Amino acid sequence: MNDPGSGLIVTGLRKSFGALEIIKGVELSVAKGERHAVIGPNGAGKSTLFHLITGRFPASDGRIELDGTDITGWSAHQIFRAGLARSFQVTSLFPKLSVFENLRCGAMRNFGAGVSVFRLLDGFRPLAEQAERTMEALGLTHRRHVAAGSLAYAEQRALEIGVAIAGGAHTILLDEPTAGMSRTETERAVALIRKVTEGRTLVMIEHDLGVVFDLADRISVLADGKVIASGPPDQVRGDAAVRTAYLGAAAEVLT
Amino acid sequence: MKRWAPWIAAAFAALLLPHLFASGFGLSLLNRMGIAIVFALSFNMLLGQGGMLDFGHAIMLGFGGFLAMHAMRLAGLGWFIPTPLLPLVGAAGGLASALLTGWIATRRDRTAFAMITLGLAELVVAVVLMFPSVFGGEEGINGDRSDGPAILGFDFGSQMQVYHVVAVWTWISALLMWRTTLTPLGRLANAVRDNPERVGFLGYDPARVRFRVYVLSGLFAGIAGGLQAINDEIMTSGNIGSEASGAVLLMTFIGGIGTFWGPILGAVLIVLLQVALGTLTDAWQLYSGLLFVAMVVWAPGGLAGILLAHAPVMRAGRLGQLVGHYLRLIPGFALALAGVAGLSELAFRLEAIRGGASTGRIMGLAIDATAAWPWLVAAVLFLAGAALLNRTFPQARAAWQAAAQ
Numbered sequence: 226m227n228d229p230g231s232g233l234i235v236t237g238l239r240k241s242f243g244a245l246e247i248i249k250g251v252e253l254s255v256a257k258g259e260r261h262a263v264i265g266p267n268g269a270g271k272s273t274l275f276h277l278i279t280g281r282f283p284a285s286d287g288r289i290e291l292d293g294t295d296i297t298g299w300s301a302h303q304i305f306r307a308g309l310a311r312s313f314q315v316t317s318l319f320p321k322l323s324v325f326e327n328l329r330c331g332a333m334r335n336f337g338a339g340v341s342v343f344r345l346l347d348g349f350r351p352l353a354e355q356a357e358r359t360m361e362a363l364g365l366t367h368r369r370h371v372a373a374g375s376l377a378y379a380e381q382r383a384l385e386i387g388v389a390i391a392g393g394a395h396t397i398l399l400d401e402p403t404a405g406m407s408r409t410e411t412e413r414a415v416a417l418i419r420k421v422t423e424g425r426t427l428v429m430i431e432h433d434l435g436v437v438f439d440l441a442d443r444i445s446v447l448a449d450g451k452v453i454a455s456g457p458p459d460q461v462r463g464d465a466a467v468r469t470a471y472l473g474a475a476a477e478v479l480t
Numbered sequence: 481m482k483r484w485a486p487w488i489a490a491a492f493a494a495l496l497l498p499h500l501f502a503s504g505f506g507l508s509l510l511n512r513m514g515i516a517i518v519f520a521l522s523f524n525m526l527l528g529q530g531g532m533l534d535f536g537h538a539i540m541l542g543f544g545g546f547l548a549m550h551a552m553r554l555a556g557l558g559w560f561i562p563t564p565l566l567p568l569v570g571a572a573g574g575l576a577s578a579l580l581t582g583w584i585a586t587r588r589d590r591t592a593f594a595m596i597t598l599g600l601a602e603l604v605v606a607v608v609l610m611f612p613s614v615f616g617g618e619e620g621i622n623g624d625r626s627d628g629p630a631i632l633g634f635d636f637g638s639q640m641q642v643y644h645v646v647a648v649w650t651w652i653s654a655l656l657m658w659r660t661t662l663t664p665l666g667r668l669a670n671a672v673r674d675n676p677e678r679v680g681f682l683g684y685d686p687a688r689v690r691f692r693v694y695v696l697s698g699l700f701a702g703i704a705g706g707l708q709a710i711n712d713e714i715m716t717s718g719n720i721g722s723e724a725s726g727a728v729l730l731m732t733f734i735g736g737i738g739t740f741w742g743p744i745l746g747a748v749l750i751v752l753l754q755v756a757l758g759t760l761t762d763a764w765q766l767y768s769g770l771l772f773v774a775m776v777v778w779a780p781g782g783l784a785g786i787l788l789a790h791a792p793v794m795r796a797g798r799l800g801q802l803v804g805h806y807l808r809l810i811p812g813f814a815l816a817l818a819g820v821a822g823l824s825e826l827a828f829r830l831e832a833i834r835g836g837a838s839t840g841r842i843m844g845l846a847i848d849a850t851a852a853w854p855w856l857v858a859a860v861l862f863l864a865g866a867a868l869l870n871r872t873f874p875q876a877r878a879a880w881q882a883a884a885q
Contacts, residue, residue, distance in 0.1 A: 279681060301680035311681055319674035322667075330671045334683030338664040340692055345662050392682065 231292055232257040232426055233278070233309075233396060238287035240270075240277055247273045249450035251287070255443075257395075260427045262437040265447035266470075271430045272314055274447065275400050278428075279311045280304040291396065305334065310394035314401045314430070316381045318388065320374030324365050327373050327384055328356040331391030359391045362421060364413070379410045386418065396426040403433055415440060446470070486741075487655060494647040498640060507639040509755055514643075514650040515707045516747035520732045521657050521740075522700035527729075528737035529661060530693045531673030532586075533594040536601030537701060537728050539581060540574040542608075542720025544702025546615060547573030548709040552623035563628035563636040564645045567706030574702015578695045586690035589676050593690075601722040608717045620716030623709070636710070646707050653703050658740055660696065669693045730772045736782025745783045763828045770820065789880070798883040805876040812868030819862020826854055 233255040240248040247270045255261040263271050277284045280301040289297045291307050299307070310331075319327050329352060336352035338344075347353065360366050363383045368376065373384060386402050402418060403411045415436055418427070431437050437444060438458050445455040448470040454461050461467055497510055519541055526532040548570040555561040561569075581604075585596040608615040615621065626637030634641050660666045668689045671679050676686040709715055718724065727750070735746020750768060757764035779786055793799055825842045829849040833839065839848050847854050 281677075281681075300685070301677075302683050302685045305681055305683035313678075317675060317678045319671050319678065321674050322670055326667065326670075330667060330679075331682055333664060333668070340665050340668060340684060340689055342660055342663045342665040342692070342696060344664070345659070346664055346667055347662065349664075388678075388682070 232259065233428065234290040235274075235278065236288045236290075238274070238277060238289065239285045240273060240282065241285050247450055248277065248284075251447070251450070251452055253445055253452055253455070255426060255428055257292070257426055258424060260422065260440055260442045261429070262441035262444045263428065263430050263447055264432070264434070264437055264444060269447040270450045271447050272400055275311065275398055275428075275430060278304075279309065279398060305392075305394070308394050309396045309398065310389045310392055311398040312385045312389035312400055312402060314404060316385050318373040318381060318384060321372055323370050323372055324376070324384060325356055325360060325369045327388055328359050328391045329353065331388035332356055332359070332393070335392040335394070355391060355393070359387050359421075362417060363387045379406055382406060382410075383414065383417070386414065386421075390421045394425070396428070397422060399427070399429045401430050401432060403431065403436055411436065487651075490654075491651060494651060498643050498647075502640075504639055507643050509751065511639070511643055511646045511707075511711045512755070513748050513751045514646040515704050515711060516728075516731060516751050517744050518650050518653045518707065519701060519704035519728050520735065520743035520747040521654055522697045522704065523728045523732045524737055524740075524743045525657060525660070525669075525693060525697040525700070527732060528739075528742070529666065529673065530669040530690060530697075531589070531676075532690060532694065533590075533729075534585075534597045534694075534697075534725070535594055535722065535729070536581065536597040536604065536725050537697075538720050538722070538724035539600060539604045540577050540698040540701035541705040541708065541724070542604070542715070543577035544570030544572075544574035544705025545709045545715045545719055546621070546705075547576075547702075548706035549621050549623050549715045552625060552627065552709060552713075553621070555629070556624060556627035560629055562631055563625050563710060564631065564648075566625075566628075566710055567645075567649045567703045570702040570704070570706020570709065571699045572702065574698040574700070574705060575695060577702075578698020582691050582694035582698065586694050587687050589672070589686070589690065598722075601725055605717055605721045608720055615717065616715075618717065620714050620719075622714040625710050625713055642711055645710060649703060649707055653700050654744070657700055661740055665689070665692055665696075730768060734768075734772060734775050734782055736784030736786075738781050739784040739788070742782050742784030749783070761825060761828075763824055766824050766828075767821070789884070793880065793883045796883070801883050802876075802879055805872075805879040808872045809869065809876055812865045812870075812872055814865070815861050816865025816869060819858050819860070819865055822854065822858030822861060826858060 233253070235251055235253040238248055238251040239246065251274060263274065265271055273282070276282050278289055280299050280303070283298055287297070288295060291304075291309055294307060296304050296307055319330060322330070329346070332352055332355045336349060336355060338346070338349050338352060360369060363386070365380060365384060365387070368380060373381065376384065382402070382405065386399060389399065390397055399418065403414050406414060411433060418429075419440060429440070441458060443456060444458055444461045445452050446461060446464075446467050447453070453470055454464045454467045498507060501507065501510060523534065523537050526534045526537070548566040551561050551566055551569040552563070555563070581597070581600050585593055585600065588596060609617060625642070626635040628636065636642060636645060668679065668684055672686045672689045679686045679689065708719065731746040731750035732743040733746070734750060735744065736742025753768055754764060757767055775782060781788065790799065793802065826849045829842055833849060839850070841847070842849070
């Protein structure tokens with residue numbers, strides 16, 4: 226299943242903040258086109274792991290490879306250009322810009338608009354069409370002109386995913402996409418994620434184990450800064466180490 | 481077509497205005513307004529659209545102006561440099577200084593950016609005074625705009641001819657700056673203003689976006705500098721320092737940073753206040769300062785924000801409902817203003833008297849600032865006005881809210 230040199234491969238990744246080591250040698254391998262979930266108890270380092278992979282913080286040690294290219298130490302915008310996009314656990318939009326403009330910003334780079342001042346933005350037809358399509362997939366077309374800061378919470382969460390996927394990156398990292406959503410909103414979001422990540426690589430942090438088993442091809446369990454298990458859902462479900470390290474309240478879902 | 485209508489209207493207005501205000505005073509007012517409009521729009525490119533608070537914006541105007549002034553002097557030595565093209569020289573000067581200062585300042589954002597520009601503003605004034613052969617020291621350098629080659633018989637010596645140079649450049653600059661807001665750079669500037677970190681995760685280096693916007697803004701500030709060199713025929717260290725940078729912040733904010741056209745309103749109003757109040761009182765800066773503070777506290781959207789707040793009311797055809805409420809604000813406002821103006825003028829005059837000046841007149845009235853009663857009257861006026869406003873303002877606001885529903 227793991228085609229070497231393809232997909233996202235993390236080896237020996239470490240990160241310390243001062244004397245405190247948060248990520249303690251993470252090994253993670255996500256094949257191209259796979260839907261991969263990262264689960265683990267609070268404080269396990271899941272979001273920090275995402276920040277390291279996407280260039281928000283530099284790693285203290287280790288190596289991150291995307292499709293055979295070493296992207297360790299690259300800055301966020303370089304990593305995006307290598308084809309990796311992400312969303313945030315704490316909604317991170319452009320609050321004064323409209324829904325449409327938020328999505329257009331998300332897609333701008335991959336649809337050929339550089340930091341240019343000569344061509345008009347409306348002249349980039351495929352870009353506008355992509356923003357339009359994404360808006361429709363999110364069910365936000367009727368909110369087109371509304372400033373992102375004025376949207377309802379669930380709409381903001383949907384737009385957060387939308388901005389990440391609008392550019393058509395081949396690898397997408399979603400940090401708790403369904404956090405704080407109601408049951409029906411979650412179902413809608415899962416359907417959306419399934420649809421838009423078709424044929425792409427997805428890595429997702431998720432607390433809702435229902436969503437995880439529904440969506441993921443493989444699961445990695447992160448506990449205390451290390452991946453303690455990684456494999457198909459059924460295998461992880463039966464793993465003894467996972468049970469002791471992680472289960473607690475979620476035990477009944479796994480059995 | 482609809483989006484071009486304001487530009488065509490502005491062009492017609494620019495053709496008409498000098499005939500309505502054909503006096504030397506009127507033309508000088510219009511010229512200063514045009515320069516201020518270009519300067520304020522270039523400032524808002526940073527503040528309103530890019531989220532960059534530049535405390536040293538006059539550096540770019542100043543460098544543009546000084547370079548244009550040197551070009552004007554070269555024209556006097558026989559070089560072929562037509563006066564109407566001096567703003568292009570100014571643009572080059574503004575651009576060059578922006579490349580230099582922006583290279584440092586735009587690495588950071590928000591507070592850090594603002595502090596760097598504050599430091600640069602101080603530093604540049606020191607540099608200007610250190611090189612009197614280039615910048616003319618305390619006196620500055622001057623030139624003669626009619627030294628350039630005559631074009632079609634125009635030597636650009638008269639104010640009317642200068643007006644037309646200013647008007648054309650103001651129109652072109654404003655149009656180009658507006659167009660910038662519709663480009664990828666313009667939208668990315670908004671994105672960097674709202675959330676610089678996310679821009680990085682969308683494939684753009686936010687520092688690079690800031691740098692490009694800053695450099696472009698410097699180019700337009702330089703055009704304003706070139707126009708100022710033509711209009712004033714002198715550039716001094718005062719044109720480049722923090723006071724000039726503060727003035728553009730003031731007018732831009734009072735006009736409103738949330739829209740493209742807000743700063744135009746601010747530039748027009750502040751130049752009017754400067755000139756109108758400047759002839760009446762030495763304390764005009766105090767009044768524009770008060771206006772600024774009042775705007776920041778009560779109308780952070782500026783004049784443009786106040787106007788926009790009435791757009792839904794107008795669409796609903798309910799503007800008439802508000803007129804009565806707004807008229808009722810006038811007495812309180814007038815009293816409070818008279819009180820504040822009285823107190824400040826008295827204080828100003830008292831200081832002058834202590835410094836050896838005669839009792840003199842205050843706003844044309846024979847009032848003795850050393851007596852107690854004028855102070856008392858002014859204080860009572862202010863308190864009465866404030867008390868009135870305290871009643872009428874909430875009513876007016878409630879009426880607006882009802883009408884805007």
